[in-house]
Amino acid sequence: MAVMEASFSIVGNADFADFVNAKVSDVVRLTVKRDIVPVLPPLLLGFKHTTGEKHLNSDDVWNSCAGQDNLGTDCSVGEVLTEGFKLSDHLGPYPGGVIIGKTGC
Numbered sequence: 365m366a367v368m369e370a371s372f373s374i375v376g377n378a379d380f381a382d383f384v385n386a387k388v389s390d391v392v393r394l395t396v397k398r399d400i401v402p403v404l405p406p407l408l409l410g411f412k413h414t415t416g417e418k419h420l421n422s423d424d425v426w427n428s429c430a431g432q433d434n435l436g437t438d439c440s441v442g443e444v445l446t447e448g449f450k451l452s453d454h455l456g457p458y459p460g461g462v463i464i465g466k467t468g469c
Contacts, residue, residue, distance in 0.1 A: 374404065374411040374433075381412040381432050391416035395440035396456060398422060400449035402440045407433055422447065 376384075384391065391414045395402045405411050417429035419439045429439035436442045456463040 374402070374407075374413050376412065377410050378412045378432070381414045384414045385432075388414075393417045394458060395419045396458060397453040398444055398447055398450040399440070399453040400444060400451065401454050403444050403449075407441070419443070 393402070393413060393416050395417055397420060402413070412432050415430075415432055417434065417439055419427045419429050421427060421438050421443060425438075427438040429436065433441045435445070437446050
């Protein structure tokens with residue numbers, strides 16, 4: 365089974381993320397630039413994402429991010445922590461030119 369999601373908030377703790385990683389071999393999470401939604405709720409509260417992040421950074425370069433919630437600046441959590449968040453980045457564009465909001469779907 366494969367799962368693909370785009371810029372969703374964190375939905376579980378480390379046990380949940382580990383369970384999903386063990387059951388679903390091909391999880392892909394698309395994150396865009398400094399979108400705050402994928403880093404909420406904060407990691408400090410014990411929430412974790414699954415592995416499989418593909419992050420479009422502020423230089424419009426796609427990066428594969430290893431592990432759960434990679435803190436590298438080329439990944440969502442690291443970029444938001446070092447550069448701050450930008451609410452409009454949640455709108456996209458996502459692959460295929462998809463934009464979420466009034467001008468998109």
